[in-house]
Amino acid sequence: MDLNAYLAVRRQEVDAALERFLPPADERPARLHAAMRYSLLAGGKRLRPILCLASAEAVGGQRPAALLPAVALECLHTYTLIHDDLPVMDNDDLRRGLPTCHKKFDEATALLAGDALLTLAFELLARGATPVTAEVTAQLVRELAEAAGSRGVVGGQAEDLAAEGCEPEAELLEFIHTNKTGKLLRAACRMGALTAGADALQLAALTTYAAKIGLAFQIADDVLNVTSTAQQLGKAVGSDAARKKMTYVALYGLATARAKATALITEAQAALAPLGARAEPLAALAEFTIKRSS
Amino acid sequence: MDLNAYLAVRRQEVDAALERFLPPADERPARLHAAMRYSLLAGGKRLRPILCLASAEAVGGQRPAALLPAVALECLHTYTLIHDDLPVMDNDDLRRGLPTCHKKFDEATALLAGDALLTLAFELLARGATPVTAEVTAQLVRELAEAAGSRGVVGGQAEDLAAEGCEPEAELLEFIHTNKTGKLLRAACRMGALTAGADALQLAALTTYAAKIGLAFQIADDVLNVTSTAQQLGKAVGSDAARKKMTYVALYGLATARAKATALITEAQAALAPLGARAEPLAALAEFTIKRSS
Numbered sequence: 001m002d003l004n005a006y007l008a009v010r011r012q013e014v015d016a017a018l019e020r021f022l023p024p025a026d027e028r029p030a031r032l033h034a035a036m037r038y039s040l041l042a043g044g045k046r047l048r049p050i051l052c053l054a055s056a057e058a059v060g061g062q063r064p065a066a067l068l069p070a071v072a073l074e075c076l077h078t079y080t081l082i083h084d085d086l087p088v089m090d091n092d093d094l095r096r097g098l099p100t101c102h103k104k105f106d107e108a109t110a111l112l113a114g115d116a117l118l119t120l121a122f123e124l125l126a127r128g129a130t131p132v133t134a135e136v137t138a139q140l141v142r143e144l145a146e147a148a149g150s151r152g153v154v155g156g157q158a159e160d161l162a163a164e165g166c167e168p169e170a171e172l173l174e175f176i177h178t179n180k181t182g183k184l185l186r187a188a189c190r191m192g193a194l195t196a197g198a199d200a201l202q203l204a205a206l207t208t209y210a211a212k213i214g215l216a217f218q219i220a221d222d223v224l225n226v227t228s229t230a231q232q233l234g235k236a237v238g239s240d241a242a243r244k245k246m247t248y249v250a251l252y253g254l255a256t257a258r259a260k261a262t263a264l265i266t267e268a269q270a271a272l273a274p275l276g277a278r279a280e281p282l283a284a285l286a287e288f289t290i291k292r293s294s
Numbered sequence: 295m296d297l298n299a300y301l302a303v304r305r306q307e308v309d310a311a312l313e314r315f316l317p318p319a320d321e322r323p324a325r326l327h328a329a330m331r332y333s334l335l336a337g338g339k340r341l342r343p344i345l346c347l348a349s350a351e352a353v354g355g356q357r358p359a360a361l362l363p364a365v366a367l368e369c370l371h372t373y374t375l376i377h378d379d380l381p382v383m384d385n386d387d388l389r390r391g392l393p394t395c396h397k398k399f400d401e402a403t404a405l406l407a408g409d410a411l412l413t414l415a416f417e418l419l420a421r422g423a424t425p426v427t428a429e430v431t432a433q434l435v436r437e438l439a440e441a442a443g444s445r446g447v448v449g450g451q452a453e454d455l456a457a458e459g460c461e462p463e464a465e466l467l468e469f470i471h472t473n474k475t476g477k478l479l480r481a482a483c484r485m486g487a488l489t490a491g492a493d494a495l496q497l498a499a500l501t502t503y504a505a506k507i508g509l510a511f512q513i514a515d516d517v518l519n520v521t522s523t524a525q526q527l528g529k530a531v532g533s534d535a536a537r538k539k540m541t542y543v544a545l546y547g548l549a550t551a552r553a554k555a556t557a558l559i560t561e562a563q564a565a566l567a568p569l570g571a572r573a574e575p576l577a578a579l580a581e582f583t584i585k586r587s588s
Contacts (some may be wrong), residue, residue: 028469029452083409088401107382110407110453115377116444118409119309122416123439126432134428138420140433145417150317150326156501158406167357175322225393 003284007050014049015041017071027135035105036120039227040078042096045292048073048184050191050287052192055206058272060280061196065132069140069191073122076144077184079117080153089161090239097191097234120150132195140191145185156180163242168251176246181221182214189282198274202235207244209282213289219261220290222247226254232293261290297578301344302552307357308343309335311365315418329399330414334372334392339586342367344479345579346486349500352566352573355490359426363434363485366415370438371478374447375413376404383455384533391528412442433487441481450474451540459538462545470540475515476508482509483576499568503576506562507583513555516541520548521544526587555584 020042025034044146056066084108085092085100093103102110121144128137146152156179163172189210193203225240226249240247249258268286272279312334319328325360350360351413368383379386379394380401387397396404415438422431440446450473458542487497518527520536520543534541542551566573 029444029449031454031455031456032449036444079409081406086405088405108455109452111377111380111382112448115373115408115412116448119414119439119443119448122435123443126433126436127441134432137432137435138422138428139429141416142420145420147414149413149417150323150330154406154410154413155323155326158326158403160327161402162323 001175001279001280001284003288006281006284007142008289010050010053011046013053014074015065017067018074021068021071022120024154030110031105032112032116032185033103034108036117038074038104039082039095039101040117041115042098044074044078044096046074047285047289048077048188051188051210053281054281054285055189056196057192058195058206058275058282059193059198059202060278061192061198062131065195066192068124068132069144069195070188072140072144073184073188073191075117075121075124076148076153079114079121080157080184081150082114082117082158086110089157090243092236092239094235105252121148135199136194139194143187143191143194147183152179152183157182160245163246166246168246170251173246173248174250177215177218181218185214185217186210188209190251201274205271208271208284209268209286212264212271212284216261216268216286217263217289219248219257219264220292222249223254223257223261224293225249228293230270265290295344295574295576297582300575300578301582304344304347305340307347307350307361308340308364308368310369311361313360314404315365318579322499323506325399325403326406326410328421329395329403330411332398333376333389333395333407334369334411337478338368338372338390341579341583342371342482345479345482345504345576348575348579349483350490351456351486352500352569352576353487353490353496354490354572355492355526356425356488357560359489360486362418362421362426363438363489364482366418366434366438367478367482367485369411369418370415370447373415374407374442374451375479376411380404383451384537386530386533388529400458415442422531428537430491433439433488437485437488441477447474450477455540460540462540464545467540467542467545471509471512471542472497475512476505479511481510497566499565502565503562503580505579506558506565510555510558510580511583513551513558514586516543517548517551518587519543520566522587559584 022037023033024255026038028031052070052073053063053066056063081095082101084090085095086102092100122141125140156176160176160180189206193206265286269283272283317327318330319331320479321327346364346367348362349356350357375389376395379389380396386394388497395407416435419431419434450470454474480501483500487500559580563577566577
């Protein structure tokens with residue numbers, strides 16, 4: 001299949017939905033709404049929403065039902081980027097090739113824009129969308145909240161900050177990556193599948209797939225931080241080493257990290273077997289997670 | 295009725311539930327979980343959860359069904375306090391008589407503890423609780439998200455920050471207070487009523503009640519900021535005037551502000567008429583919102 005064409009079409013669907021579901025920039029409080037739109041519509045791979053849509057497809061579901069969860073996932077992901085970029089956290093000036101939210105606006109606005117996007121993610125899920133039942137809506141909220149909270153993304157970020165400057169340590173690194181990156185990718189796949197009425201076997205297959213690509217994605221991120229240029233990446237490079245971040249590259253070296261990522265992709269693709277041909281986009285997406293340039 | 299005895303019993307119920315539903319302080323990431331518990335268990339009036347429980351009672355519902363929403367409301371309220379106290383926002387050192395979260399821990403931990411509590415609020419709602427149906431769960435998520443987002447609490451805080459130093463202006467002041475304070479009190483009453491299967495008339499009565507006490511509460515807050523002591527209030531006093539905050543006292547003077555709060559309480563109590571004797575605790579709570587000392 002032509003993955004680039006597939007990604008382009010899906011990105012367009014996601015971007016159109018984001019535009020539709022975000023408060024207009026001239027609605028009060030205008031500066032806050034402008035900041036939310038700035039960060040959310042600044043581009044990006046839209047990997048999480050596309051995983052959600054492709055997972056719904058993979059179990060034979062209708063994409064429209066997965067569109068609100070897809071948008072919710074991108075709102076949530078963008079909030080984590082805005083807060084992580086703040087001076088008290090990673091203090092980054094550049095994101096997706098543009099000034100970070102607090103550089104473009106101000107710190108207070110960026111903090112609130114993140115809070116509002118996190119909240120909006122749950123609001124969008126709760127709106128429901130034909131043909132998603134209330135039971136599925138409640139499941140979606142639970143999946144996203146569990147993935148995003150102190151036992152998920154926020155917990156991973158907390159340990160990541162605490163680990164700066166510490167000696168690399170395999171078990172801690174896995175905790176950080178599983179939570180900071182892995183759980184939201186996992187939620188993306190599972191939420192898409194849930195909107196499509198996945199059975200237990202299908203859900204288990206997608207959960208395994210997501211765990212493998214989640215880890216591969218993070219290893220690729222660590223590799224890119226060493227090997228890429230700021231222009232390709234749209235954000236600062238070499239920053240991990242400068243900050244003594246705990247990364248796969250720091251722990252295992254570049255060659256071993258790359259080999260591990262490649263092996264994980266093969267395992268992720270194997271996990272899709274029970275889903276048959278409808279999972280072809282997910283198989284292609286798995287490779288994309290490590291072959292991307294940003 | 296003996297409101298103080300009623301409040302003490304309800305507070306105990308809420309505090310026990312908070313203790314039960316919060317991640318343990320020794321669970322990784324321990325510092326984050328400790329910060330969440332520190333801010334949430336530091337005391338406080340528990341007004342929002344108690345309004346939720348009392349509203350469920352007022353329409354004849356079982357309190358246990360309203361307990362998770364009650365806890366979710368307090369998680370959400372506490373997150374707003376933690377983020378509002380941060381140096382980039384109101385920069386407060388004292389809250390509920392104790393050092394604010396970022397003073398006790400650090401700014402990054404406080405930011406993440408707020409994010410995690412906001413997320414936990416939705417996780418708790420999505421757990422559901424017998425006998426709340428999935429339909430009601432979805433409604434509860436929507437109520438809370440709409441009240442908390444850019445068209446609610448976060449939006450009110452954004453305009454409040456933007457208005458510092460501006461000339462007091464009635465329409466803007468109303469926007470700020472309706473959103474920053476009013477919408478969450480409104481959600482508290484409505485969420486309690488929804489768990490109890492309120493009909494349209496009951497829900498409308500409680501919505502009117504909540505709007506009135508929300509405004510009265512905020513006026514009382516403005517008055518206390520002028521007339522109270524730091525010891526009584528557990529936080530800095532006189533800070534509104536120092537920061538040139540837009541308040542009811544600044545706009546109308548102390549006497550008019552007090553008279554307006556008293557009138558609103560009478561109106562709130564009148565709105566409860568269709569609910570009969572079961573709404574007695576809510577009627578007493580209305581007076582408490584302006585007669586409190588902190």
